Structure formats: C-alpha cells, structure tokens
Amino acid sequence: QKEVEQDPGPLSVPEGAIVSLNCTYSNSAFQYFMWYRQYSRKGPELLMYTYSSGNKEDGRFTAQVDKSSKYISLFIRDSQPSDSATYLCAMWERSGNQFYFGTGTSLTVIP
Amino acid sequence: NAGVMQNPRHLVRRRGQEARLRCSPMKGHSHVYWYRQLPEEGLKFMVYLQKENIIDESGMPKERFSAEFPKEGPSILRIQQVVRGDSAAYFCASSPWQGDQPQHFGDGTRLSIL
Numbered sequence: 001q002k003e004v005e006q007d008p009g010p011l012s013v014p015e016g017a018i019v020s021l022n023c024t025y026s027n028s029a030f031q032y033f034m035w036y037r038q039y040s041r042k043g044p045e046l047l048m049y050t051y052s053s054g055n056k057e058d059g060r061f062t063a064q065v066d067k068s069s070k071y072i073s074l075f076i077r078d079s080q081p082s083d084s085a086t087y088l089c090a091m092w093e094r095s096g097n098q099f100y101f102g103t104g105t106s107l108t109v110i111p
Numbered sequence: 112n113a114g115v116m117q118n119p120r121h122l123v124r125r126r127g128q129e130a131r132l133r134c135s136p137m138k139g140h141s142h143v144y145w146y147r148q149l150p151e152e153g154l155k156f157m158v159y160l161q162k163e164n165i166i167d168e169s170g171m172p173k174e175r176f177s178a179e180f181p182k183e184g185p186s187i188l189r190i191q192q193v194v195r196g197d198s199a200a201y202f203c204a205s206s207p208w209q210g211d212q213p214q215h216f217g218d219g220t221r222l223s224i225l
Contacts, residue, residue: 008151034213043115043202043216044154088153090214097167099144099214103153 006102019076023089023102030091035074038086079109117217132188132220136205143186144204198224
C-alpha cells in the first residue's frame with residue numbers, strides 16, 4: 001500500500017464550478033499537510049500548508065484535514081481556466097526525513 | 112519558483128555519459144531535497160542534504176547516483192554512466208529547516224538520454 005493515495009483524474013469542470021481534490025494516507029503519524037500546484041513543465045508551487053486537523057482558507061482555496069479518517073481535501077471555489085494544472089498533495093511526520101507526495105490530480109477548467 | 116534555481120533546464124546525454132544537475136536553494140535555506148518525476152507518476156524522493164552532509168539517501172539508487180551540497184556553491188546531483196531509464200524530470204526543493212516548514216521547488220531539469 002502506498003503511503004499516500006491520490007486519484008490521478010483527469011478531472012474536467014466548467015469555469016465557475018467548485019472543485020474537490022482529495023488524498024488518503026496510511027501513516028497516522030503524518031502531522032503536516034500541503035497542497036502544491038504544478039503547471040506543465042514547471043516545478044510544484046506551494047498552495048496551502050496546514051498542521052493537524054481542521055480547515056484553512058486562502059482566497060478561493062480551502063484545505064481540509066480529517067486525521068481520524070486519514071483524508072485531506074482541497075476545495076477550489078469559482079474555478080478559473082488558470083487553475084488548470086496538476087495538484088499534488090504532500091505530507092510529513094516530525095520523526096521522518098521525507099515528504100510523501102501523491103501522484104497528482106490533473107484538472108482542466110473549461111471556459 | 113524563482114527562488115530555487117536549477118540548471119540546466121534541459122540536459123541531453125548519450126548512454127554511458129555523466130549528467131550533472133545543479134540546484135541553488137532559496138536564500139537562507141540550508142536543507143535541500145532531490146526528487147525524480149516520471150510521466151504519470153508522483154514525485155519520488157531521492158536524497159535529503161544539509162550543508163556538507165547527506166542526511167537521508169534512502170531513495171537514491173545505490174549505484175551511479177551521488178549527491179553533494181558543499182559548504183560553498185550549489186547542490187549537485189550526479190549520475191554516472193547514464194542509461195535510458197534515467198530519463199526523467201529531476202526537481203530540487205529547499206527549506207529553511209527540516210520538516211515543519213514546507214519545501215519550495217525549482218522548475219526542474221529535464222534529462223533525456225539518447
């Protein structure tokens with residue numbers, strides 16, 4: 001079983017839709033959770049960074065962590081064509097050295 | 112992503128040659144991580160370095176691959192005697208200290224093996 005599971009998609013939505021991206025994980029020791037956005041032929045760009053359970057909002061983006069279910073989500077409101085990219089979840093535990101990444105979900109927002 | 116600088120952006124090598132990939136971390140960051148990304152796959156951890164020290168190289172193949180982060184200058188990922196299977200995008204990330212600060216990535220080096 002992989003440490004982090006993420007549906008690769010692709011996901012295609014109309015402009016203005018609410019997008020929900022999700023990851024599940026197996027290691028209950030993970031404490032720090034991140035979402036990255038990666039455009040084609042570019043490096044991952046940090047979008048959201050959360051610690052422990054709960055919600056964090058930044059503009060059109062909301063990150064949600066449910067540690068009891070080992071499940072994290074990223075919601076994008078009022079999606080724009082410029083949101084079309086691959087979204088990667090990542091997580092880390094304090095006793096480890098590695099960040100663990102999901103395989104990424106490809107999102108296309110259609111004008 | 113401009114803070115973490117990787118060069119070259121594209122590198123073409125013939126089988127058997129050496130590839131050297133460079134990474135300059137963001138200013139103030141002393142922790143560097145290297146990842147490999149293949150199409151349809153996620154980022155695979157290779158190695159974690161601090162200045163002059165390799166902290167964790169558990170993700171790096173035992174042969175042909177090496178990494179360093181000298182006191183002065185960029186971090187180097189070196190691949191000797193490259194093979195076709197080494198073709199991938201290699202990303203470097205940096206953070207100011209371990210873990211409880213997120214990593215920031217460069218735009219990668221795309222290595223192609225002829």
